[in-house]
Amino acid sequence: MRGKVACIVSVCCMVLLLGFGTAFAQQEIKIGVLIPLSGSMAVIGENLQMAHDFAAKEINDAGGVKSLKGAKIKLIYADTRGDPKVGMSEAERLIVREGVSAIMGAFQSSVSYTSTEVAEKYQVPYLVPNSLMDQITERGFKYTFRVERKGSYWAKDQIDFILDMGKKTGVQAKTIGVVYENTDMGQSIAKAIRKLAPEHGLKVVLDEGYPPKTADMTPVVLKMKRANPDVVILNSYISDAILLMRTIADQRVNTMALLGSSSGYSDPSFVKEVGKLAEYFFDLTEWTTDLKHSPLVAQKNAAFKKWTKDHRDFNGGAAFCYASTYILYDALEKAASTDPKRIRDALATVKITKGPAMIIPWTPIEFDAEGQARGARMLVIQYRDGQRKSVWPANIASTAPVWPMPKWEERK
Amino acid sequence: MTGIIEAAVNGILMGGLYGLIAVSLSLIFGVAKIVNFAHGALLMVALFTVYWILELLKVDPYLSALLAGCFLFFFGYYFQRLFIEPILKREKDTAALTVILLTSGLMLIIENSALLLFGADYRTVRTAYTGKVWEVAGLYIMQPRLIGFVLSVVLIRLLEFYLRRTNFGRAIRATSQDREAARLMGIDDYRVYKVTFGIGTVILGFAAAFLTPFYFIHPAVGDLFVGKSFVIVVLGGLGSITGAFLGGLIVGLIESVGAQFINSAMVESLIFIVFIACLVIRPMGLLGKERE
Secondary structure: OHHHHHHHHHHHHHHHHHHHHHHHOOOOEEEEEEEOOOOOOOOHHHHHHHHHHHHHHHHOOOOOOOHHOOEEEEEEEEEEOOOOOHHHHHHHHHOOOOOOEEEEOOOOOHHHHHHHHHHHOOOOEEEEEEOOOOHOOOOOOOOOOEEEOOOHHHHHHHHHHHHHHHHHHHOOOEEEEEEEEEEEHHHHHHHHHHHHHHOOOOEEEEEEEEEEOOOOOHHHHHHHHHHHEEEEEEEEEEHHHHHHHHHHHOOOOOEEEEEEEHHHHOOHHHHHHHHHOOOOEEEEEOOOOOOOOOOOHHHHHHHHHHHOEEEEEEEOHHHHHHHHHHHHHHHHHHHHOOOOOHHHHHHHOOOOOHHHHHHHOOEEOOOOOOOOOOOOOOOOEEOOOOOOOEOOOOHHHOOOOOOOOOOOOOOO | OOOHHHHHHHHHHHHHHHHHHHHHHHHHHHHHHOOOOOOHHHHHHHHHHHHHHHHHHOOOOHHHHHHHHHHHHHHHHHHHHHHHHHHHHOOOOOOOHHHHHHHHHHHHHHHHHHHHHHOOOOOOOOOOOOOOEEEEEOEEEHHHHHHHHHHHHHHHHHHHHHHHHHHHHHHHHHHOOOOOHHHHHHHHHOHHHHHHHHHHHHHHHHHHHHHHHHHHHHOOHHHHHHHHHHHHHHHHOOHHHHHHHHHHHHHHHHHHHHHHOHHHHHHHHHHHHHHHOOEEEEEEEEOOOOOO
């Protein structure tokens, strides 16, 4: 009798254990995130990491992926060190060793470009929140999806903005300069501007790519001063953005406008470190905290601000990482599977019109056959009293732009 | 034309700082024959030392160089004592190679510890000199750069005086020329190495203090300078103090003036073209001495 009881109990235990075992296996969906977490770009990477973490926390707190019995999303971070080669090997490690179901990343165009190749080879879906190099989605890849607008469209938006401001204020720009870090991101935008600007009657008088790890920006700024363009379009990561801004002010280079291309210029540490010098600086960006298209923008930003230790706002990059995590979540719900191929198919057919991903300023969120987000659009902000205020396009702007910028000598 | 003059002035001013950083590397390289890949990391340590002195004590940035120098001397001294000396003693024949691996490893450790301790934030210090500009005949000259340059020249004169006129300075030079012979003359070569390393880091402390008013501080900031420093040291001639400083000025000038004529992405290759040309014509570097 006793033996029988023991037997039943042990069988029950085994069943329970097995049950737990399988439940445990289903409790987590591994998602790889490739971002730079060391080196000079670590500060940007950490910011994006917080956004991913915040989204994952919200999703998991709300009960995880319901179609997978409430499985939790587990983000596994891999440090790219900002290096395309490291990006590739880390992507391989995430897929082969960690067995992730999908990947997000890798911030820098050059790293996304190489690491998406690895994901394509292993047939694992790769969602790119931030990189803008055109070619990322132009190689016929089936597993690469991009939320960000393409680099060549950025240039178009920047030119449109410059022309629009000229029409509105009567102070028209005739000449234009492009200054960029000579990597994939910078070259993408510069190439497009070189082609587009003359078509719209703007003469390119300065076209300057500086190498990564430039210690001194003065030579570039002196060249800018001599070329004397009406508007300068800048494209930098963070340390170069800080150095450029300070040197432009030191050398008193006066232009109608300085127009950034997000990235370094939208990073919270940019305005923190250059302080007053950032005033009146324009920045083409994907996102800002004062957008009015959805109440979610203010709500989610406030929640993020409360959750982060240093109470920071979302910047464009972080908002897109946050939204991308939700886009992937939506695909997971639809796929009801951790199989990368199924998730890929679900991503290809998402059409998101509600939920936190809607902090992105367009609806619906869906991808075309190339994997590029349809309808992605941009806006321009201007730094005013240290705040990023949306100024263009007029229908979603919160503030009237100051064009041209006041001269350095006239500022306090 | 003013643009070119302006660029030349800036090139010389910035080149002086490159030179100062290279002088420190050259001293360590020339005397102890240590290829110090951790040089950038040491510069970063120096920058953070200056940063914390400025933040906590609120003194003048140029005064902070002296305080930072005291600390950094011992940092450099014990860096050599604890990490490099044991290898030099144990592996007499293969030490050169092992030291390269060691200093590369130490660089990673130091940089990542800084990342862990101070975070990835970019820091800047707002000093009384930050953003101040002198206007001379239509040229804008940035105050902190000019002051840094002048002090660098003074510092290098002092260093040369020390090496030529003092007993220990002579010992350093003797060890640099022939370690075995110096040893036979009763010079404690390991002590010379330690002190030389200490002096090298003190110079980095000064360079850090000159940079701080117009630069940023970040755990990876050393990367921006270290590659250039190696080029400058070899260009100027191994172990030559004046040569390293001159090399710095040349690289600064090429970088600044060259960028006015060609795309700055190409300027880096221009530096290397000049570098290779120089090595072909004078393999020992500009002011290096020929060795048998």
